[in-house]
Amino acid sequence: MNTRNHEHYTDRTAYDAIKAADKPPNAARETVENMRREANKRGFEVFGRIKLRDMKTGKIYR
Template sequence: MFKNSEGYPDNTAGEAIERADRPPHAVKQVIYILHLITSLAGMEIVGRVTLKDKETGREWS
């Protein structure tokens, strides 16, 4: 639950922040494909995978 600066619950702001931080569908697809490929090769991804959008410069982990 998100709370404002005074300590009161602020669900509207909390939902907006959560939606803004959610990775786009394309990022989820790439991570899924990477996991699938490594699984087919008999391996697994051990660390974090960081993707960077070339247009916006935003990074997703």
């Protein structure tokens, strides 16, 4: 993601706001980490992207 606005000036505030809005909730991040940890315990490696869908909202986290 670029930290510059459409006029090519550095716009750190907008960058931080967009980055925070795009961040998945803790539950999604913890779930992915638990999946990776469990795979490693069993001798597997997760090398691709894991997608999760919130069953209540339908939102997909990548």
